[in-house]
Amino acid sequence: MKKRIKKHVPNAITCANLFSGCVGIVFAFQENLTFAAYALFLAAIFDFFDGFASRVLQSFSGIGKDLDSLADMVSFGFLPSAILYELFLEATQRANVSPYISFAAFLISVFSALRLAKFNNDTRQAESFIGLPTPANAILIASLPMILNHHKSFDPFILNPWGLSVFTVVMCALLVAEIPMMSLKFKNADLHKNIYRYLLLLFAAILILFFKFTAVPVIIFIYITLSIIQYKFSNDKVPSRN
Numbered sequence: 001m002k003k004r005i006k007k008h009v010p011n012a013i014t015c016a017n018l019f020s021g022c023v024g025i026v027f028a029f030q031e032n033l034t035f036a037a038y039a040l041f042l043a044a045i046f047d048f049f050d051g052f053a054s055r056v057l058q059s060f061s062g063i064g065k066d067l068d069s070l071a072d073m074v075s076f077g078f079l080p081s082a083i084l085y086e087l088f089l090e091a092t093q094r095a096n097v098s099p100y101i102s103f104a105a106f107l108i109s110v111f112s113a114l115r116l117a118k119f120n121n122d123t124r125q126a127e128s129f130i131g132l133p134t135p136a137n138a139i140l141i142a143s144l145p146m147i148l149n150h151h152k153s154f155d156p157f158i159l160n161p162w163g164l165s166v167f168t169v170v171m172c173a174l175l176v177a178e179i180p181m182m183s184l185k186f187k188n189a190d191l192h193k194n195i196y197r198y199l200l201l202l203f204a205a206i207l208i209l210f211f212k213f214t215a216v217p218v219i220i221f222i223y224i225t226l227s228i229i230q231y232k233f234s235n236d237k238v239p240s241r242n
Contacts, residue, residue, distance in 0.1 A: 010054040011064050014071050017046035021075025028082035033145035036083050040142040043075035044135050051185070069116045076138035077112030081105050084141055084168065091159040101161055104168050108141070111172040118176065129181040132174040136181075136220055140171070143216035151214060174224075180231040181224070196230040 024039030050068060088102035112134045124130055147154050157163060182196055203222050207215035 007057075007061075009057060010050045011061075011067055013046050013050035013053055014064065014067050017043045017050065017075055018067075018071035020046060021071065021079045024075070024079045025082050028079065028086055031086055033083055033086055034149060036079065037142040037146050040075060040079050040083070040138055043071075043079070044139055047072065047075070047135055055185075065120065069120055072116055072134055073109075073113060076134035077109045077116070080112075080138040080141040081107075081109040083145060084108060084164070087144060087159065088161060088164055091161040091164055094159055095161050097161050101165065104165055107168055107172050108137070111175040112137070115175040128183050131177050131179060132171070132181060132224070134175065136223060137171055137175055140217060140220045143213050146213035147216075150212065179224070179228065181227040182230055196226045200226055 020039045020043035024036045024043065027033070027039060028036035047068075050064075054064065082105075084105035085102050088105050089099060092099045092102055115131055115134055118131065119129070122130060144158055148158055182200075184197060184200075200219075200223055204215075204219045207219055211218075
């Protein structure tokens with residue numbers, strides 16, 4: 001009995017991730033982007049702990065892997081697109097341009113699906129990532145309405161249809177780019193082996209403490225930069241596909 005319960009704990013946490021993503025989508029299309037962002041952040045917490053639970057309980061399965069990808073597609077693929085779509089709509093109204101440009105937001109869903117499919121079939125990504133992980137991309141997008149809530153001075157920069165269009169293209173490119181990204185999974189506490197992870201956590205803690213949600217884009221930039229630096233010191237090129 002204990003074994004059966006243990007087996008389903010990670011999947012239950014993954015389902016909580018999926019449920020949070022579904023609730024967030026409802027909030028997004030009700031134009032309540034703050035609650036949509038909170039739902040996405042909650043989904044990210046569940047996404048971290050389902051993997052953690054799998055490793056601790058030694059409960060791995062093909063169903064769990066597929067379920068995780070399906071949940072991530074909703075929470076970190078479609079939900080960020082819904083948030084971005086609403087930002088686009090407000091931006092196009094302010095700039096008096098065609099609202100059809102808002103559909104560009106759903107390119108995030110398309111490229112997130114490509115990113116997740118690549119991850120599931122790419123043997124190079126067992127220990128690290130190739131391309132920006134979907135949760136990181138989604139958290140960055142979810143931070144935008146939170147920044148707007150607390151810092152109105154950012155309105156002209158965030159609520160700009162052309163700026164959002166460029167942002168969308170850049171994030172789509174990063175999702176599928178052949179750029180190595182470090183995983184935040186700690187196999188041990190060794191400082192030397194985890195120095196870049198510790199640096200990222202340190203920078204993130206300090207920045208969030210002082211700047212709160214405004215710090216999220218900077219943290220994602222630091223994550224990308226540290227990943228590339230770590231990779232440059234350990235490899236000469238991106239591993240080829242098998």
